[in-house]
Amino acid sequence: MRQFIAFVKKEFFHVLRDRRTLLILFGMPLAQILIFGFALTNEIKNAQVVVIDHARDDASRHIINRLAASSYFEVRENVMDKNRMEAAFKEGHIKLAVVFPARFQSDLNHQNHAQIQVIADASDPNGATTLTGYVSSIIQDYQTELNEGNGLPYRITPEVRMLYNPQLKGAPNFVPGVMALVLMLVSVMMTAISIVREKETGTMEVLLVSPFKPMWVILAKAVPYLLLSLVNVLSILSMSVWVLDLPVAGNWLLLFAESTLFIITCLTLGIFISIRAKSQQVAMLISLMGMLLPTMMFSGFMFPIENMPVPLQIFANIVPAKWFYIIVKSIMIKGVGLEGIWRETLILCGITLFFFVISLKSFKIRLE
Amino acid sequence: MTLREPVITVENLTKRFGDFIATNAITFDVYKGEIFGFLGANGAGKTTAMRMLCGLSVPSSGRATVAGFDIYRQTEQIKRHIGYMSQKFSLYEDLTVAENIRFFGGIYGLSNHQLQSKSKALIERLGLQAERGKLVGELPLGWKQKLAFSVSILHEPRIVFLDEPTGGVDPVTRRQFWALIHEAAASGITVFVTTHYMDEAEYCNRVSIMVDGRINALGTPSELKQQFGEPSMDGVFYQLARGAKRGD
Amino acid sequence: MVSLKNITKTYNHGTVKAVDDVSFSVEKGELFGLIGPDGAGKSSIFRMLATLLIPDKGSATVAGHDIVNDYKLIRSKVGYMPGRFSLYPDLSIEENLDFFATVFNTTVKENYHLIEDIYVQIAPFHKRRAGRLSGGMKQKLALCCALIHKPTVLFLDEPTTGVDPVSRREFWEMLKRLRQQGITILVSTPYMDEASLCDRIALIQHGRILSIDTPQGIAAAYPNSLYAVKATDMPRLIHVLSTYYPHMHSYLFGEVIHLDARGMGGYNLPDELTQFLTAEGFADIEVKPIAPTIEDCFINMLVRHDT
Numbered sequence: 001m002r003q004f005i006a007f008v009k010k011e012f013f014h015v016l017r018d019r020r021t022l023l024i025l026f027g028m029p030l031a032q033i034l035i036f037g038f039a040l041t042n043e044i045k046n047a048q049v050v051v052i053d054h055a056r057d058d059a060s061r062h063i064i065n066r067l068a069a070s071s072y073f074e075v076r077e078n079v080m081d082k083n084r085m086e087a088a089f090k091e092g093h094i095k096l097a098v099v100f101p102a103r104f105q106s107d108l109n110h111q112n113h114a115q116i117q118v119i120a121d122a123s124d125p126n127g128a129t130t131l132t133g134y135v136s137s138i139i140q141d142y143q144t145e146l147n148e149g150n151g152l153p154y155r156i157t158p159e160v161r162m163l164y165n166p167q168l169k170g171a172p173n174f175v176p177g178v179m180a181l182v183l184m185l186v187s188v189m190m191t192a193i194s195i196v197r198e199k200e201t202g203t204m205e206v207l208l209v210s211p212f213k214p215m216w217v218i219l220a221k222a223v224p225y226l227l228l229s230l231v232n233v234l235s236i237l238s239m240s241v242w243v244l245d246l247p248v249a250g251n252w253l254l255l256f257a258e259s260t261l262f263i264i265t266c267l268t269l270g271i272f273i274s275i276r277a278k279s280q281q282v283a284m285l286i287s288l289m290g291m292l293l294p295t296m297m298f299s300g301f302m303f304p305i306e307n308m309p310v311p312l313q314i315f316a317n318i319v320p321a322k323w324f325y326i327i328v329k330s331i332m333i334k335g336v337g338l339e340g341i342w343r344e345t346l347i348l349c350g351i352t353l354f355f356f357v358i359s360l361k362s363f364k365i366r367l368e
Numbered sequence: 369m370t371l372r373e374p375v376i377t378v379e380n381l382t383k384r385f386g387d388f389i390a391t392n393a394i395t396f397d398v399y400k401g402e403i404f405g406f407l408g409a410n411g412a413g414k415t416t417a418m419r420m421l422c423g424l425s426v427p428s429s430g431r432a433t434v435a436g437f438d439i440y441r442q443t444e445q446i447k448r449h450i451g452y453m454s455q456k457f458s459l460y461e462d463l464t465v466a467e468n469i470r471f472f473g474g475i476y477g478l479s480n481h482q483l484q485s486k487s488k489a490l491i492e493r494l495g496l497q498a499e500r501g502k503l504v505g506e507l508p509l510g511w512k513q514k515l516a517f518s519v520s521i522l523h524e525p526r527i528v529f530l531d532e533p534t535g536g537v538d539p540v541t542r543r544q545f546w547a548l549i550h551e552a553a554a555s556g557i558t559v560f561v562t563t564h565y566m567d568e569a570e571y572c573n574r575v576s577i578m579v580d581g582r583i584n585a586l587g588t589p590s591e592l593k594q595q596f597g598e599p600s601m602d603g604v605f606y607q608l609a610r611g612a613k614r615g616d
Numbered sequence: 617m618v619s620l621k622n623i624t625k626t627y628n629h630g631t632v633k634a635v636d637d638v639s640f641s642v643e644k645g646e647l648f649g650l651i652g653p654d655g656a657g658k659s660s661i662f663r664m665l666a667t668l669l670i671p672d673k674g675s676a677t678v679a680g681h682d683i684v685n686d687y688k689l690i691r692s693k694v695g696y697m698p699g700r701f702s703l704y705p706d707l708s709i710e711e712n713l714d715f716f717a718t719v720f721n722t723t724v725k726e727n728y729h730l731i732e733d734i735y736v737q738i739a740p741f742h743k744r745r746a747g748r749l750s751g752g753m754k755q756k757l758a759l760c761c762a763l764i765h766k767p768t769v770l771f772l773d774e775p776t777t778g779v780d781p782v783s784r785r786e787f788w789e790m791l792k793r794l795r796q797q798g799i800t801i802l803v804s805t806p807y808m809d810e811a812s813l814c815d816r817i818a819l820i821q822h823g824r825i826l827s828i829d830t831p832q833g834i835a836a837a838y839p840n841s842l843y844a845v846k847a848t849d850m851p852r853l854i855h856v857l858s859t860y861y862p863h864m865h866s867y868l869f870g871e872v873i874h875l876d877a878r879g880m881g882g883y884n885l886p887d888e889l890t891q892f893l894t895a896e897g898f899a900d901i902e903v904k905p906i907a908p909t910i911e912d913c914f915i916n917m918l919v920r921h922d923t
Binding site for chain 1: 663666667668669688697699700701702706707711714715719720721761
């Protein structure tokens with residue numbers, strides 16, 4: 001045990017003394033969150049919106065005022081008819097149109113139910129979803145206000161129409177994606193590189209010729225990265241809560257437990273790579289091409305898996321990040337408990353076990 | 369040397385890294401066709417000095433010219449007129465003998481015609497006809513080093529810098545290597561060489577010994593042996609370097 | 617203490633023969649040198665003895681244990697210093713030593729007496745990172761790390777390669793002191809002049825052992841008489857000698873030329889040669905019979921092999 005602790009301590013020295021490693025470790029999550037959070041943000045400010053108000057009554061006026069008051073929209077009112085609106089969409093002048101039917105208020109008053117048509121330019125799917133989302137929530141607010149002290153609830157249904165990309169699926173949320181990405185990078189690449197580095201410097205030879213069990217060498221290498229990755233999880237989550245105002249709906253503890261599981265999956269992958277790779281470059285290349293790329297492509301974080309050809313959909317199943325992405329999304333956004341994600345959790349456990357066993361099998365107690 | 373035409377002049381050349389003085393005001397000349405042994409303990413500052421002379425590192429102060437070019441301003445010209453070979457990097461192991469010759473000749477702007485005749489002559493001189501198409505990685509170390517040296521002087525540089533060219537080479541090949549060096553020197557190429565083999569110091573026309581960033585001895589091997597009252601260069605070196613204070 | 621029987625090791629599926637039918641043994645407390653150039657197979661032998669490689673053929677034991685089956689027992693008893701720099705460059709001297717002590721299940725304190733002589737030389741820099749040490753200091757630290765668990769056998773693969781002559785000499789002084797403490801040492805080097813510092817040596821080239829004996833024994837077995845020749849204009853001298861005496865091997869050796877007088881048994885070579893060289897226009901001619909060094913022996917064996 002004393003040996004193990006000494007090893008872990010040494011590993012921490014390596015990490016803390018290498019500025020590049022430190023930068024990747026702690027700079028990257030920060031940069032990712034900021035890039036995804038702000039530069040590639042789903043939040044859109046001052047989007048050009050036209051309102052076509054066939055009703056011109058109190059209710060429609062009220063909603064239009066609210067739209068105009070929000071910082072998301074810049075409302076141009078009643079300037080166009082339907083044909084000109086479509087032309088404006090095509091030319092990209094406007095992002096969204098809100099159409100009130102002629103009898104908006106009276107529908108509301110007499111049937112307790114009215115419809116608003118929301119048309120969005122979905123060639124930018126993320127932007128479209130976000131904008132329609134904003135509109136819906138503004139309408140929702142108004143509806144809640146109307147219903148106060150009222151026996152029969154009023155219902156306003158925004159009828160959303162997506163132009164150009166009608167199959168658009170639910171809003172991708174990047175925080176779970178960034179978490180998968182960062183953990184993958186830190187755990188797989190860093191572990192792989194740090195083990196291969198010992199091969200390159202010749203220290204692995206000395207370690208092999210020591211009474212310290214070779215498998216312990218590998219495990220001791222994994223421990224610091226497990227801890228550092230957990231720090232990363234914590235920093236990503238706190239950034240998403242405090243900086244991006246994205247609360248965690250589900251259980252924090254469960255989220256941490258699942259993250260730990262995913263980190264261990266990544267570590268076994270990293271160890272597996274390091275056992276096979278001969279040089280740091282090879283380890284880096286395999287980690288980047290073989291791990292990072294599939295994580296970006298097949299986790300569902302950037303591209304919806306449902307839209308992919310079937311072979312790729314099947315392939316996506318062996319990408320651990322896909323399962324982790326589902327898990328994190330479920331816990332963070334939907335607030336699901338273990339009962340809703342046990343299947344994904346089991347799959348991750350399976351993948352981990354698989355790589356652990358083949359790493360153990362292919363680990364060499366000698367040089368060749 | 370009858371002409372004593374200097375091809376390297378160094379005056380108070382100094383290189384500092386922070387408050388560490390790697391090379392401390394060294395001064396010497398090297399003459400045309402001379403084999404100049406540049407000796408010193410590990411960390412004495414040899415590598416730093418050599419890098420400055422090859423135009424790879426800018427000095428902190430002092431003056432120096434190599435092949436008549438200033439090492440501050442004319443590094444590009446210097447690079448065109450020198451050859452360089454070290455124990456660590458010499459040739460591409462995954463290219464064949466002929467490809468390596470072509471490549472390095474090409475870098476120095478030899479024409480196709482020149483390349484052809486020179487590489488033929490080179491391969492014949494080294495007796496490598498049968499190995500032309502072999503990967504350099506498959507050659508024994510001694511052959512690699514001989515080939516690397518020949519390639520480094522293919523473009524007929526005025527000076528060739530050799531950084532521990534014979535490290536780990538067997539004693540017979542080592543002597544063949546030195547025969548090549550003597551041949552090159554006889555053809556007018558100045559040879560600037562570092563080595564840890566003290567018998568090789570004897571093969572140099574003149575030798576300088578660096579200790580802690582300074583040149584503490586400079587002269588022909590027999591002058592140095594006389595000056596320090598030692599029967600061999602090994603003894604001279606030991607006397608000088610034993611007092612060294614620092615490592616790199 | 618160490619014994620090899622007909623060990624052969626090949627790489628790349630048998631195409632490259634690194635070690636070819638090598639047998640030798642090292643006695644307890646001996647300082648044994650494997651002398652040969654790079655690529656002779658020294659590192660492969662060391663790695664097999666350190667249980668890092670399995671031989672294709674033959675068997676070997678270290679401290680009585682088989683290198684293949686009992687590798688675990690061997691690993692706890694040997695100290696191994698690989699050829700390349702094998703310390704953590706980003707850890708300090710102190711941290712490196714502490715780490716290796718712990719990994720080998722001991723403490724620096726426990727075996728400090730073993731390394732004290734060596735460690736005091738680098739102790740003033742104990743906070744310095746190993747990556748910033750000079751070649752000589754690195755070797756000393758690596759030696760400390762290999763010694764810290766009190767091994768019974770020490771394998772040192774080219775510990776002095778690339779190290780300057782002064783540090784090399786110091787390093788050998790340390791090895792001598794270690795041998796006095798009863799540690800068996802197997803060391804390899806490409807520097808022939810270090811051979812005379814060993815108790816026994818094996819000369820090795822192309823994976824084969826050329827000769828095994830004490831340095832004195834190897835020198836005494838030199839088959840011919842050897843002369844050192846010196847005159848003005850050495851470059852012309854070597855040329856003249858090899859032209860007019862092609863059957864005798866002559867080569868530069870420091871400031872003199874060594875002349876192997878093969879087949880010249882009946883002649884009074886110094887006188888004849890002096891006459892001949894005077895006639896050739898040389899001055900200050902010196903021809904002296906000399907005792908061969910290990911390097912001469914090695915050269916002689918290589919030349920005989922080739923012809």
